[in-house]
Amino acid sequence: MFGWKVAALYMELGLSVDIVAGLVIGKLGMEQHLEDWVRAMQNSQAPAAVEGTPMTWGERVDAGFAHVREVVGKVWPYIIAGIALGAVLAFMMSVIALSAPEMIILRKVLKPRLIATFAGIVAVGILLVGYVFNVVL
Numbered sequence: 001m002f003g004w005k006v007a008a009l010y011m012e013l014g015l016s017v018d019i020v021a022g023l024v025i026g027k028l029g030m031e032q033h034l035e036d037w038v039r040a041m042q043n044s045q046a047p048a049a050v051e052g053t054p055m056t057w058g059e060r061v062d063a064g065f066a067h068v069r070e071v072v073g074k075v076w077p078y079i080i081a082g083i084a085l086g087a088v089l090a091f092m093m094s095v096i097a098l099s100a101p102e103m104i105i106l107r108k109v110l111k112p113r114l115i116a117t118f119a120g121i122v123a124v125g126i127l128l129v130g131y132v133f134n135v136v137l
Contacts, residue, residue: 021125038071
């Protein structure tokens with residue numbers, strides 16, 4: 001609707017906010033605010049790594065799919081609840097990243113303090129993106 005230049009700028013700024021938010025949260029060392037089952041999954045090692053031999057790409061891909069199945073298996077009810085609530089509130093929400101459905105989904109894997117940090121960083125990023133768009137447009 002606004003053209004490819006605006007779409008490209010939106011994509012670039014959105015990715016920049018994501019990357020910076022991840023770096024900031026990583027530097028804050030908030031791993032202790034992950035839910036226990038997520039930390040346990042991070043600490044589990046694949047059989048090849050336990051034996052001391054490096055994992056092949058195939059083993060890494062298999063381990064990745066296994067972790068995805070494990071995470072999705074644990075969070076799917078929250079995803080469904082978030083989507084259901086998103087269908088009702090979609091007309092009233094303008095910011096997807098800070099919506100109630102997003103917070104419901106994140107609550108399954110993050111503790112409240114890390115969710116608050118995420119929301120604050122994303123809110124600041126969204127404000128900065130808005131200012132950039134106002135300058136450009």
